[in-house]
Amino acid sequence: MKVAVLGASGFVGGHLTRALTTRGDEVRAISLHDPVAAAAQADGCDVVVNLAGASIAQKWNDDVKREILESRTVLPQRFLDALATRSEIPKAYVSASATGYYGYSADATFTESDGPGTDFLAVVCANWEATARNAHDLGMRVACVRSGVALAADGGALAKILPPFKMGAGGVIGSGKQWFSWIHIDDLVGIYLLAIDGADGALNATAPNPVTNADFTKALGDAIHRPTFLPVPTFALRAMLGEGADALLNGQRVAPKRPLELGYAFAYPTVEAALASVV
Numbered sequence: 001m002k003v004a005v006l007g008a009s010g011f012v013g014g015h016l017t018r019a020l021t022t023r024g025d026e027v028r029a030i031s032l033h034d035p036v037a038a039a040a041q042a043d044g045c046d047v048v049v050n051l052a053g054a055s056i057a058q059k060w061n062d063d064v065k066r067e068i069l070e071s072r073t074v075l076p077q078r079f080l081d082a083l084a085t086r087s088e089i090p091k092a093y094v095s096a097s098a099t100g101y102y103g104y105s106a107d108a109t110f111t112e113s114d115g116p117g118t119d120f121l122a123v124v125c126a127n128w129e130a131t132a133r134n135a136h137d138l139g140m141r142v143a144c145v146r147s148g149v150a151l152a153a154d155g156g157a158l159a160k161i162l163p164p165f166k167m168g169a170g171g172v173i174g175s176g177k178q179w180f181s182w183i184h185i186d187d188l189v190g191i192y193l194l195a196i197d198g199a200d201g202a203l204n205a206t207a208p209n210p211v212t213n214a215d216f217t218k219a220l221g222d223a224i225h226r227p228t229f230l231p232v233p234t235f236a237l238r239a240m241l242g243e244g245a246d247a248l249l250n251g252q253r254v255a256p257k258r259p260l261e262l263g264y265a266f267a268y269p270t271v272e273a274a275l276a277s278v279v
Contacts, residue, residue: 003196004028004042004090006079007052011155012096012147012188016049019189020196032075039082047092047196048083048140050076050132056121057160060242065120072128080131084138092141094195095132099148099181099206101125104250106177111257112146112202121247129202143195145188148206148254151271152185153278162279165220171230176214178251181206184268184277191259204256211271213251223275 003020007013008029020027030041032052042048054071058064076095083089102110103117116126129144136142150156164170183191183206191205211219221228256264268274 001047001196002026002028002045004030004045004048006030006032006038006042006048006050007096010051011152012150012185012192013051014155015152015185015189016051016192019193023193032071032079035075035078036082038079039086042079042083042090043086044088045090047094048090049094049192049196050079051096052076053096053128056247060120065243069124069127072124073131076128076131077134080134080138089138090140092143092196092200093132093135093138094143094145094192095129097125097129097132097144097146097202099146099204099252099254100247101129101146102252102254104178104246105252106179108253110204110252110254112204113257119246120243141198141200143200144202145192145195145205146202146254147188148181148183148204148210150183150185150188151274151278156185158278161220162224165226165228166224168226169230170217170221170226170228171232172214172217172228173232174213174249176212176217176231178213178249179210179253180213180216180251181210181254182216182271182274183207184266184274186277187266187268190267191256191264194259194262194264199258199262201258203258204254205259206254206256207271207274208256208260208266208269209271210253210255216271219271219275220279223272223279
């Protein structure tokens with residue numbers, strides 16, 4: 001199978017590219033900075049996977065929020081418009097999305113059948129997926145992978161939070177009661193492969209056992225044998241991330257209903273097993 005990966009140089013893209021190559025697929029690593037050129041490079045591929053998008057892990061202002069949204073909507077739409085002019089349109093389009101789609105809740109459990117929230121990230125994800133579904137107009141199968149926080153040894157969230165934890169300066173964020181829907185990088189890649197190989201629609205890429213921030217903090221401390229007594233002050237997060245701090249101070253409990261129904265077997269169903277693997 002020939003797979004075009006937009007955003008292949010990123011954290012998830014690197015892991016997915018290696019997995020595809022290992023199983024014998026041909027991978028074309030493509031940048032989305034020039035959507036027309038990207039469409040030309042994707043011509044003749046069987047599947048397009050779009051992982052491209054501006055980082056949300058930065059202090060938000062109006063310009064940053066515009067970049068976050070447009071990198072997930074305007075550029076992909078230009079890519080699809082250019083793809084429509086090509087002679088060999090791929091059969092499927094797999095788009096990244098995120099559990100931020102559901103908005104924040106302290107008590108709800110979200111599955112793929114639930115609708116979007118109303119905060120900024122939820123609006124971004126809803127528009128992200130709506131843009132992806134425009135690939136239907138080209139006759140392409142469409143899947144949207146709503147990823148939780150990916151845990152890995154070589155990047156992602158753990159790369160940022162491990163250093164203070166290793167120094168004994170780790171602790172809960174805010175109240176610690178907010179839900180933390182996580183996934184091991186191997187399982188995230190596994191669900192992308194599920195989508196590449198034929199699944200369509202929305203797929204929650206989260207482990208079947210979400211935890212609260214307090215539970216995750218304790219599990220991480222136990223995994224690296226360090227204390228976790230120092231909470232992260234809310235004011236410090238807001239100073240660093242602005243409105244973006246809401247994603248850490250709030251959360252959502254998300255269940256991977258469709259991957260389980262489709263027979264996906266999680267390699268790391270518990271956070272303890274996942275952290276033991278990556279740290």
